[in-house]
Amino acid sequence: MKVKSENTFQASMQLLRTTLEITIGLLVLGVVFCVVANVFGRFVLNYSFVWAEEISRIMFIWVVLLGAGLASLNNEHVSVTYFKNLVSSPIRKAFGIISVGVIYTVCLCILVGFMQIVSGYVSVTPLLQIPKTLLYSAMPMMAVLTLIANSIALFKLLERSPT
Amino acid sequence: MILWSILIGLFAAIVIGMPISFGLAAISLFIFYYADYSLTPIVSEAINGLDSFPLLAIPLFILVGEVMSEGGIAKRLVRLASAMVGFVSGGLGQIAVLTSMFFGGISGSAVADASAVGSMMIDPMKRHHYPAPLATAIIVAASVVGIIIPPSIPMILYGVVTNTSISQLFLAGIVPGIIITLALAGTTFLQSKKIGKAQPFDILELAKALRGAILALLLPVIIVGGILSGVFTPTESAAFALVYALVVSMFVYRSLSAKRFFHLCIATGKLTGVVMLLLAFANVLAWLLTANMIPQELVETLTALSDNKFVILGILTLFLLVVGFFMDLTPAMVILAPLMTPVVVNLGIDPVYFGVLMSFVLGIGLITPPVGTVLYVGCGVGKVGMEELVNSLLPFYLTLLGLLALFLVFPGLVLWYR
Numbered sequence: 001m002k003v004k005s006e007n008t009f010q011a012s013m014q015l016l017r018t019t020l021e022i023t024i025g026l027l028v029l030g031v032v033f034c035v036v037a038n039v040f041g042r043f044v045l046n047y048s049f050v051w052a053e054e055i056s057r058i059m060f061i062w063v064v065l066l067g068a069g070l071a072s073l074n075n076e077h078v079s080v081t082y083f084k085n086l087v088s089s090p091i092r093k094a095f096g097i098i099s100v101g102v103i104y105t106v107c108l109c110i111l112v113g114f115m116q117i118v119s120g121y122v123s124v125t126p127l128l129q130i131p132k133t134l135l136y137s138a139m140p141m142m143a144v145l146t147l148i149a150n151s152i153a154l155f156k157l158l159e160r161s162p163t
Numbered sequence: 164m165i166l167w168s169i170l171i172g173l174f175a176a177i178v179i180g181m182p183i184s185f186g187l188a189a190i191s192l193f194i195f196y197y198a199d200y201s202l203t204p205i206v207s208e209a210i211n212g213l214d215s216f217p218l219l220a221i222p223l224f225i226l227v228g229e230v231m232s233e234g235g236i237a238k239r240l241v242r243l244a245s246a247m248v249g250f251v252s253g254g255l256g257q258i259a260v261l262t263s264m265f266f267g268g269i270s271g272s273a274v275a276d277a278s279a280v281g282s283m284m285i286d287p288m289k290r291h292h293y294p295a296p297l298a299t300a301i302i303v304a305a306s307v308v309g310i311i312i313p314p315s316i317p318m319i320l321y322g323v324v325t326n327t328s329i330s331q332l333f334l335a336g337i338v339p340g341i342i343i344t345l346a347l348a349g350t351t352f353l354q355s356k357k358i359g360k361a362q363p364f365d366i367l368e369l370a371k372a373l374r375g376a377i378l379a380l381l382l383p384v385i386i387v388g389g390i391l392s393g394v395f396t397p398t399e400s401a402a403f404a405l406v407y408a409l410v411v412s413m414f415v416y417r418s419l420s421a422k423r424f425f426h427l428c429i430a431t432g433k434l435t436g437v438v439m440l441l442l443a444f445a446n447v448l449a450w451l452l453t454a455n456m457i458p459q460e461l462v463e464t465l466t467a468l469s470d471n472k473f474v475i476l477g478i479l480t481l482f483l484l485v486v487g488f489f490m491d492l493t494p495a496m497v498i499l500a501p502l503m504t505p506v507v508v509n510l511g512i513d514p515v516y517f518g519v520l521m522s523f524v525l526g527i528g529l530i531t532p533p534v535g536t537v538l539y540v541g542c543g544v545g546k547v548g549m550e551e552l553v554n555s556l557l558p559f560y561l562t563l564l565g566l567l568a569l570f571l572v573f574p575g576l577v578l579w580y581r
Contacts, residue, residue, distance in 0.1 A: 024432035025425050028222060032428075035219060035402040039395075053216055061213045063222065064443065067436020068184070077182030077437055078491050082533040084180030099181035106188045106205075113202035135214065139206045142440075146185075 013073070013152075020070045020145075027063045031056050054127050058135055065138035069145025075153070093157060100154045107143040107150065114140045165455055168194055169448065173490075173498075177534075183494045184437075187444040194451050205447055212446025213439060216398055217323050222435040223401035224314050227408050228270030229427040231379065232279045234412025234419045239376040240265045241283055246372040248348075250364035253355030255291050256298075259284045260305045260351055264344040267309030268383030269404075271316045273492075273529050276309030277302055277537045281544035292358055296555035299545030301351050303552070304559035306537050307526040308347070310492075312340035313387050317525065319397060320442065320496050321518040324449065325504040329397045330390045331515045337387070338579045339519060343566055350562045378411045438493050445497035458505040465506050472510040476517075476571065479503055480524055487528015491536055495525050519577045520570060527563050530556065 034049075034056035041049045071077050084095055114136060122133050169190055176186025191205060231237070240262050248257040262280050270276055281302040288298035310317050313333035322329035386404050389395035395403060412419040452458060465475055486495050500521060507517045529537040532553055542549055570576055 021429045021433075024436075025429040028226070028428040028432045028435075029425070031219060031222065032226070032402065032405060035223065035398060036406055039399045039402050042399075043394075056219060057214055057216060060219050060222070061210060063432045064213055064436050064439040067432045067434070068440035069436070070433055071437045071440075074433075076433070077184055078441065078494065079180050079182045080177045080489065080491075080534050081180045083178045095179035095181075099179050102181060102189045103185045106185050106192060109192050109202050110188075110205055113204070113206040116201060116203045117206055132210075135210050136206055139210060 016148075017070065017073060020066055020073075024063060024066050024070065027059045027066070030059045031063060034059070050127050054125055054130070058125075058130065061135050062138045065142040066145075069142040069149075072142075072146040072149035075149070096153070096157045100150050100157065103146060103150045107147045110143040111140050114143075164197070165194055165451065165457055166461075168197075169498075177489060183491070184440040184444050187441065187448055187494070187498070191444065191447045191451060198455075204450060208447040208450040209443035212443050212449075215323055217319065217329060217396070218439070218442075220314070220319050220329070220398040220401045221316055221438065222431050223398065223405055224271045224316060224319075225275075225434055226427060226431045227382075227401060227404045228266075228272060228275045228279075229431060230405065230408040230412050230419060230424065231269050231382065232275070233423060233427060234408065235416050236269070236376075236379040236382075236408075236412070237262070237266060237279050237283055239372075239379050241280075243369075243372040243376040243380075246365070246369040251352065253352055253358050255284070255288045255293065256301045256351040256355040256358075257348055259288070259298075259301050260308075260344060260348045263302070263305035264308050264312055264340065265380070265383070267306075267312040267340070268314075268387070269379075270309060271314035271319075273306040273309045273526060273537050274540055277306035277540045278544060280305070281541060285545045293355065294555070295545055296547045296551040297354060299541045299547050299552055300555035300559060301347075301355075302545070303530050303537055303541035304350075304556060304563070305344075305347050307523070307530065307563065308340055308343050310522055310526045311336045311343055311519070313337065313383075313390070314397065314401070315522060316438075317492055317496050317522040318518060320493065321500050321521060322397075324442070324445070324497055324500050325514060325518070327504070327514045327518055330393075332518050333387065333397070334391055334580050335515050335519045335577050336522075339523065339566075339570060339577055342569075342576065343523075343563075346562050346566055347559065350558050354558060378415060382407060382411075441494050442497045445494070448498065449501045452502065458502055461502060462506050462509045466509070470510075472507075472512055473571075475510055476507065476512060476520075479507065480520065480567070480571065483521060483524040484527065487525050488531055489534050490528070491534065492522075492525040492529055495528070496521065513574070513578060516574050516577045520567075523567065523570065527560075527567070531560070 034052040038049050038052040041047045084092055117136055118133055122131055124131050172190035173186060176183055241258060244258040244261040248254060248261055251257050259280060263276050266276050266280055284302060285298045289295055313336050315336055318332040318336060319329055322332050382404055385407060386400050389400040389403060390397055469475060504514050504517060508514055529535050532538060532549060541552055
């Protein structure tokens with residue numbers, strides 16, 4: 001039973017990663033298309049596609065924050081492991097738990113901060129009048145992905161023997 | 164209090180090994196709590212930090228580097244460098260240094276430079292009787308050129324966070340990049356002259372190698388030429404370079420499929436996420452610093468120490484060198500550049516000059532222990548231990564520090580275009 005639920009969990013995580021990867025790949029292609037379209041418009045058609053710059057910036061923000069969420073799931077964020085590796089296993093475990101606790105706090109604050117923003121007046125982008133909620137929503141998405149990754153990290157930390 | 168919170172918070176994040184980006188966010192949240200701010204800036208200021216068109220150049224340049232590596236470009240650059248300098252004593256080492264400069268003109272990243280050139284050059288060097296640590300040290304040291312020769316991802320970050328012209332930063336990087344390449348080639352010669360030549364000089368082989376690599380060599384010319392002539396912005400030049408790289412790799416060299424290109428887009432997105440999340444949270448911190456007039460306080464504190472700009476520049480450079488031992492280039496750049504640049508500008512030092520200097524000093528930090536990303540890449544690619552690699556790097560450290568002193572004494576070498 002335990003093995004089956006573990007397999008289902010692994011499969012769900014793999015599905016999440018693959019979905020994120022495909023979305024990120026498509027968004028990067030979108031950014032490339034918009035910037036290239038703008039260069040083409042300016043130099044070949046002598047016409048600037050005003051929409052392209054704004055759309056590319058929005059897609060870039062989503063690339064960054066979905067990419068960061070995926071990096072959380074894959075444990076790929078920049079960190080200094082030199083000092084952590086110098087200390088004994090129980091201290092390393094304590095460091096891990098503190099780190100997880102801090103990241104939980106950061107992610108929850110991001111979710112609260114987002115709720116505070118959307119509960120008030122949200123401005124729009126200057127050209128296409130797109131509500132900035134679309135930009136800001138990338139942040140809680142990253143926070144939720146990081147919360148999932150953090151919970152897995154905490155589970156592994158508590159499961160592992162300190163010796 | 165804010166400055167101390169940042170220092171202690173960063174120190175704690177480094178010691179416990181938590182991701183630096185979340186460490187930065189936690190420091191900001193602590194200051195929010197202490198100063199009774201709402202939580203909205205942790206979202207709004209982070210997004211504002213990312214909402215910038217020049218920043219789009221970073222994923223595009225990363226993608227150009229990936230496409231060109233995957234498309235067989237690095238192989239052609241090695242062949243050209245072999246034909247150009249392979250006949251010199253210790254020729255393979257010279258080839259590695261020259262290839263790093265060529266590759267730096269495409270990727271703009273020291274890590275990409277070290278892994279691409281290292282994976283191709285270290286094994287042939289070992290077969291030519293180079294001790295593995297020396298072969299790896301040459302690759303690792305030469306990768307610093309990658310972030311000085313334009314395009315340069317650290318310079319784009321510096322330009323964005325300090326509002327300095329990225330085009331001028333790129334222009335300023337050309338001469339120092341060439342000087343660093345020559346100095347490292349000299350050091351490589353002294354270290355490996357007894358090992359012998361890689362191949363005899365052959366004008367026909369040079370012509371063939373040049374013909375094979377000409378399309379690849381045009382890329383840095385397009386990137387740099389386009390920006391410097393004012394035709395392109397850095398982001399536009401990156402887009403143009405990407406289209407060019409795609410056409411060359413897919414239709415001329417025929418070494419890149421559409422499916423593989425999509426995978427490169429995914430890899431680029433992931434890397435962009437890691438790098439840019441740091442920038443997003445550093446922007447929240449920068450907003451707090453500005454709102455609390457911290458840069459002004461820092462200017463006053465440092466100018467109270469001395470009003471001699473060379474003394475202050477020396478102190479800042481020394482500080483950056485120490486930071487480089489413990490912190491990766493990207494977080495150091497996005498955290499410290501907005502703090503330090505007002506100090507140097509106030510003393511009459513050119514921000515473009517300081518940007519190149521800062522990129523170089525933090526670039527040295529990438530190859531120094533205990534925390535050096537390129538050093539770790541080198542250990543992995545060259546299959547050598549950290550201690551033996553650092554021992555082999557000692558002459559290169561001396562060369563790089565000598566060059567740093569040279570750029571400090573003669574700023575005209577950086578601001579050569581004025």
